[in-house]
Amino acid sequence: MLNRQSVMESSRASEKKKLKRKEILEKKKAADQLLKVASAQIDHLTSFPSFCYFNKNGLCLRLESGRGDKLSNCTKQQIQKLLKANMMGPYGSEWAVEEKVKRREMVAPEARYIFVYWNANEMMDNAFTPLLGFLHFRFTLEEEIPVLYLYELQLDSSVQGKGLGKFLMQLVELIAQENRMGAVVLTVQKSNSLAMKFYISKLRYVVSSISPSRVDPLVGVEKNYEILCKTFDHEAKAILEDC
Numbered sequence: 001m002l003n004r005q006s007v008m009e010s011s012r013a014s015e016k017k018k019l020k021r022k023e024i025l026e027k028k029k030a031a032d033q034l035l036k037v038a039s040a041q042i043d044h045l046t047s048f049p050s051f052c053y054f055n056k057n058g059l060c061l062r063l064e065s066g067r068g069d070k071l072s073n074c075t076k077q078q079i080q081k082l083l084k085a086n087m088m089g090p091y092g093s094e095w096a097v098e099e100k101v102k103r104r105e106m107v108a109p110e111a112r113y114i115f116v117y118w119n120a121n122e123m124m125d126n127a128f129t130p131l132l133g134f135l136h137f138r139f140t141l142e143e144e145i146p147v148l149y150l151y152e153l154q155l156d157s158s159v160q161g162k163g164l165g166k167f168l169m170q171l172v173e174l175i176a177q178e179n180r181m182g183a184v185v186l187t188v189q190k191s192n193s194l195a196m197k198f199y200i201s202k203l204r205y206v207v208s209s210i211s212p213s214r215v216d217p218l219v220g221v222e223k224n225y226e227i228l229c230k231t232f233d234h235e236a237k238a239i240l241e242d243c
Contacts, residue, residue: 027144034146038139038179039110047178051171053119057162061132062119063171068111068136075115078131079106082154090189094224105151110138114171116155116164132156135168137175142185143210143239147229148176150186169203173230182236185229196226205230208240 043065045052054061066075083102088095105111116133136152150172155165176184185208188195199205207213211227213220231237 031141031144031146034180035139035141038146038148038181039112041179044112044175045114048171048174051167051174054116054164054167055119056164056167059159059162059164060119061116061159061164064115064117066113066115067109068105068107068113069109071107071113074128075131076106079134079154082131082134082156083152085157086154087189090192090195092191102152106136108138110140111151112137112139114168116159116168130156132159133164133168135172137172139179139181142183145182145236145239146180147183147185147236147240148172148179148181150184153186165198166202177232182233183229183231183240185227185240187225187227189225191224199228203230206241209242210240 045063045065052063054063071079080099080103084095084099087098087102091098114135114137115131117129117131120129133155134152135150137148137150140147140149142149153165153168153172173184184205186199186205188199190196200207205228208227208229209215211220212223213226229240231240
């Protein structure tokens with residue numbers, strides 16, 4: 001009798017494991033499909049026509065979409081110039097190495113962009129149009145949660161402090177939610193106090209449970225960055241915020 005009971009219990013345990021594995025595989029398959037569909041979209045601005053232009057505080061700007069493997073040489077140079085102007089200070093002596101990393105990230109096929117230009121209708125089509133800012137984001141998994149990971153939000157000094165950054169972040173969050181991402185995740189240098197204040201105080205982002213300082217405070221002290229997030233559902237919050 002005991003042996004039969006043990007066999008039955010073992011069988012039930014085995015069945016539970018199979019069901020659990022099936023559940024995990026189905027969940028992963030669904031997440032991968034979400035990422036595939038999100039990444040396949042050619043222009044993420046088409047769903048948000050009111051975000052194609054920014055007219056406020058003396059700025060008259062237009063937004064355009066792009067992807068990493070379709071960048072022109074001119075656009076690459078402008079991205080690099082803006083990155084250097086904004087990030088060389090926060091990175092300090094690490095910038096030389098980090099710049100090479102960012103150049104590789106910049107042209108990745110999975111990189112998605114929103115570019116910001118002056119909205120000057122009188123300009124000739126072939127005229128040089130300076131890049132005033134850009135978003136670089138990707139759709140990926142963090143702790144098995146589909147997220148929009150914001151790699152870069154960079155603005156030229158001439159358009160900073162006029163509400164454009166908040167406008168672009170609202171767009172990022174809308175894109176994430178439309179594509180059923182569980183969160184927006186981003187990385188900020190600890191030394192970039194203005195960016196930290198912008199994301200945490202103004203936009204209500206929080207230090208994520210996957211940030212080094214929360215994974216292991218002793219290791220976190222040695223790291224020069226924090227990972228922040230804003231979640232949109234209970235599962236993402238439980239995993240990316242509360243763990």
